[in-house]
Amino acid sequence: MITLLDYGAGNVRSVVNAIESLGQTVRPVSSPEDIVSAEKLVFPGVGAFGNMMKILATKGYVEPLKAYIRSGRPFFGICLGLQALFEESEEAPGVRGLGIFSGKVRRFDLDLSVPHIGWNGLRFHKAAEVFDGLSGREKFYFVHSYYVAPEDPSVVLTTTDYGIEFVSAVQVGSLVATQFHPEKSANPGISMLKNFIEAGHPAVVPASGPRNTTLAKRIVACLDVRATDDGDLVVTKGDRYDVREKGAVRNLGKPVELAGRYYQEGADEITFLNITGFRDFPLEDMPMLEVLRQTSKTVFVPLTIGGGIRNYTDKNGRRYSALEVAAEYFRSGADKVSIGSEAVSIAQAVVETGSSDGRSAIEEISRVYGNQAVVISIDPRRVYVSAPDAVPHHVIETEIPGPSGERFCWYQCTVKGGREGSRIDAVTLARICEGLGAGEILLNCIDRDGTNTGFDIELINAVASAVSIPVIASSGAGCEDHFLEVFTRTDAEAALAAGIFHRRQVPIEAVKRFLDGKVEVRR
Secondary structure, X not given: OEEEOOOOOOOOHHHHHHHHOOXXXXXXXXXXXXXXXXXXXXXXXXXOHHHHHHHHHHOOOHHHHHHHHHOOOOEEEEEHHHHOOOOEEOOOOOOEOOOOOOEEEEEOOOOOOOOEEEEEOOEEOOOEHHHOOOOOOOOEEEEEOEEEEEOOHHHEEEEEEEOEEEEEEEEEOOEEEEOOEHHHOHHHHHHHHHHHHOOOOOOEOOOXXXXXXXXXXXXXXXXXXXXXXXXXXEEEOOEOOEOEEOOEEOOOOOHHHHHHHHHHHOOOEEEEEEOOOOOOOHHHOHHHHHHHHHHOOOOOOOEEEEOOOOOXXXXXXXXXXXXXXXXXXXXXXXXXXXEOHHHHHHHHHHHHHOOOOOOOHHHHHHHHHOHHHEEEEEOEEEEEEOOOOOOOOXXXXXXXXXXOOOOEEEEEEEEOOOOEEEEEEHHHHHHHHHHHOOOEEEEOOOOOOOXXXXXXXXXXXXHHOOOOOOEEEXXXXXXXXXXXXXXXXXXXXXXXXXXXXXXXXOOHHHHHHHHEOOEOOOO
């Protein structure tokens, strides 16, 4: 029996699924007494430090949690479950942590993108039972803007490099806590959880641990999910966002099956974009929620869901906030939510008024679940102009002339699946959304969608140079060389593709093999 401390964080379902995949029963904490009586306790945390500590205090969990840890019984903390063990965090000045360890949680102050998102390695500082069976060459999934800085170096279990060398795991006795997410780290992460759960493993230091660790470029598989005219939920793919072929919705497979295939082929993340129009309200769109629930049972890499993340009023007049919609997605197995058309509306309002009221979907979700949980999906199209000052937008000089020989262009953001243009450009939208609390940009391109002609390098460079959060390049991939090009000619941290993976034109493992030795990838 494994006791799970779920205080209402993000995707706890994946932790439960990972533990249950090992044949264990999970008992969620519902009262302070459940902590007191636990034999083995797992504390996953996703979100914001201040919100977490407030909820723990309100539920009366703080003192029982301290007592449990000090009793020496087995404890596994994940992400915020690690950060909570320290005295305080720069994320929430004045809010006290559990104080199990002396030290502070600090924010990354780097020239690199923050959050630190993706697959990175571990440098091992001492032996541990959880390392049994690891070679040391494995990569694990990180997603965080803050890191722990212990005062006592003897508690450090592993460190990882990201601009600086930071502490990525600690251990004292039966207490282990990691900044990375083992439940999202495929087989190596599941192996660590298994070693924690089972007694009798030897304490080892993996033989092939690296001197320095490197963040891998991510290959993301995207599944556009849509209902057919008969009501079946299928994966489809558009050609410049048109998903119909001979009048019918293009059917490329079932969402859960395809996601499982991509996991086995080595996808670093999987993104579901629900492009079915909501006739009433997304929380009643149960098939999509069930897709997440079923996928997260067997797919142990990060899952992103986009579509319908906004405020709604249903046919009965009840209002649902974007935060409630996002929360349901998280409870169903999503790690991140992607906001598209709603982000355009939010940013346009900021441009018009000069500020935000703090109640936008981006701000509310990032405040509760952390900025790493909010992805902004931008769908721009190229608009040519004759001069850099021809329009009040961010204009670039292009190497791809327009139809009349124009040498300048800007990228107009679109909404409603690319069917309508907006009054805001992609660079401005990205900057505003970063300021509101978004943690990542998914950068599509209508002009390249379904063309297999390569990513729009100029667009990616324009946006990536304007923000300090990670950028995922999307639209246009047609061969392995296109992935190498985007990773060597831009600062994109990840590249996303759909159709070439669905049709097996370019399998994910072929992309990884081609990139291996040229750019850092997870193998």
